[in-house]
Amino acid sequence: MNLFYLLSLILFLCLSGNAASADNEVLSLLRELKAEVGELKQQLDRSNSRIGELEKKLGEYRASKPEIDKPGKEITQAPETVASSPAKQDDKPLVTLGDVKGTFKIPGTNTSVGIGGYVKTDLLLNSVSAGADKLGDQKLLLSQIPVGGASGEHSQLTFHAKESRLWFKSFTPSAWGDINTYIEMDFFGNPGTYNYTPRLRHAYGSIGHFLAGQTWPTFLNAAAIPDILDNGGSAGSLFLFRQALVRWSQPFALAGTAMEWQTAIEAPRSRIWDSTSPSANSNDPNAYSFFSNPDADRYPDLVTRLNFSPEWGTLSIAAMGRQIRYTDSKLGLKQEAWGGAVSLAGKINVFNLDNIRFMAHYGNGHGRYVSTDNTFSDASLDNEGNLYLTTSYGGMLAYQHWWNKQWRSSVVYGYDQAEQPDWVNQVLNQEVQSLHANLLWSPVNQAVMGLEYIYANRKLLDGREGDLQRLQFSARYNF
CATH class of the missing domain: 1.20.5 (Single alpha-helices involved in coiled-coils or other helix-helix interfaces)
Structure with missing residues (x-):
């Protein structure tokens, strides 16, 4: 108005x-x-x-x-x-999508959390049994292959679902970088065939480039692990174990190629063949372990790794230094020696989805990192208390072929050898090798079924050897 x-x-x-002069416009x-x-x-x-x-x-x-x-009004x-x-x-909505795929945000926070895992059932037909309630019947452990005509059960059948996994993860942005946590477990905590004891696999957290917790050792390039059904791993590859560590990862670029430098201090654990120990001199070649862990470690394992990530795949070079230490308070004995090792590993994309994966390693005093559990020692202790580091080396080569988007196959061969002094127990391992060949089918992204043939062999210092042939069927359902 x-x-x-x-x-x-x-x-x-x-x-x-100006009424008189106003015009019509x-x-x-x-x-x-x-x-x-x-x-x-x-x-x-x-x-x-x-x-x-x-x-x-x-x-x-x-x-x-x-x-x-209204106050006092019952809902x-x-x-x-x-x-x-x-x-x-x-x-705020009660539930919102998280910042990472497959996660959701905790109400009232910026933290994204996720839960997942898979259920996996394995059916294994072994040419010879490793023995009652031995993990060697449930996954490949080269040190448990029967040797010298052992009277193990032939055509032994094992069913289990111990590899089933459950994991939790979280992501929280901060001024210092993203804060991430991850926890994963399976059910291999007890060697009993029908004993499903939970076992912690991974448990770590990171903020920015700094990580602390239990996960794959820095010496191992997880991208090079072959795609096989067997949970034990191949000969020639590094042992697929996890340990507590503190690690810094620094990404950078060189000539347009993404790179990363990692350095870590990791949990030490010396594995020694002790000539004075009765168990180390057992005449049974099928004894599970001839080694002792003196628990006298003083310095962490020191590891550094350089990662290359070009368009054609990934490549890493790693070096490690570690102290092997042995003490006996009763004898007043203290022995220590520094050893080291190097490794080369990677994954190369060839054409379509096919790829080549490989690992190679050489060093002394790194037996704990080699092959499967208890294959080689880090060092040997003679009757006079002298400590000798064990030199070991080996490699693994795998080729993965995709027949189409649902069907794929991998062929994996690996070999390891250790140089032992003449005076050690001659039932110790001299060399091991394995071959994996499989056919896997994924009708949907959440399911994988497959059949795998495994041949493995271990040879002792005295020349005796043992073979294992295994046919494994697995069905895995992710969630």
């Missing part, structure tokens, strides 16, 4: 000040302005009418809504009904 009066005043002044302009003002007034009336209708509907809604906001609605009522603008 004020705009209407203002325009009327302007019209009056114009007409009174000015009068026409003033008439148009008056018409527009009238139209605006009509729109305002219609808006006021619509507001009145909405206020009436809001009053009817409030009259029918349960009084859950009688079901939780899902209350949650579906209109929320205030500053209320």
Whole structure:
């Protein structure tokens, strides 16, 4: 209305000040302005009418809504009904998608959490049994292959679901970088065939480039692990174990290629063949372990690794230094020696989805990192208390072929050898090798089924050897 009066005043002044000389063009302009003002007034009336209708509907809604906001009023609605009522603008949804695929955010926080894993059932037909309640019948352990005509059960059948896994992870942004945590477990905690004891596999956290916890050792490039059904791993590869460590990872680029430098201090654990120990001199070549862990470690294992990530795959070079230490307070004996090792590993994409994976290693004093559990020692202790590091070396080569998007196969061969002093027990391992060949089918992303043939061999220092042939069927369902 004020705009209407203002325009009327302007019209009056114009007409009174120069009525005689006003031309038709000015009068026409003033008439148009008056018409527009009238139209605006009509729109305002219609808006006021619509507001009145909405206020009436809001009053009817409030009259029918349960009084859950009044102090002392008991809430009688079901939780899902209350949650579906209109929320205030500053209320947050109960569940929102997380910042990482497959996660959701904890209400009221910036933390994204996820849960997953898989259920896996393995059916294994072994040419010869490793023995009652031995892990060697459930996954490949080269040190448990029967040797020298051992009277193990032939055509032995094992069913188990111990490799089934469960994991939890979280991601939280911070001014210091993303804070990530990860925990994973399986059920290999007890060697008994029908004993499903949970076992911690991974448990670590990281902030930015700094990681601390239990996970794959830095000396191992996990991207080079072959795609096989067997959980024990191949000869020639590094032992697929996890240990506590503290690690820094620094990404950078060189000539346009993504690279990463990692350095870590990791949990030490010396594995020694002790000539003075009765168990180390057993004449039974099928004894599970001839080694002792003196628990006298003083320095952590020191590891550094350089990772290359070109377009054609990934490649890593790693070096490790570690102290092997032995003490005996009763004899007043203290022996220690520093050893080291190097490794080369990677995955090379060849064509389509096919790829080549490989690992190679050489060093002394790194037997604990080699092949499967208890294959070689880190060092040997003679009768005079002298400590000799064990030199070992080997390699693994795998080729994976994709027949189509659902079917794939891998062929993997690996070999390891250790150089032992002449005076050690001659039933210790001199060399091991294995061959894996499989056919896997994934009808959907959440399921994998397959058949795998395994041949493995171990040879002792005295020349005796043993073979294992295994046919394994596995079914895995991811969630």
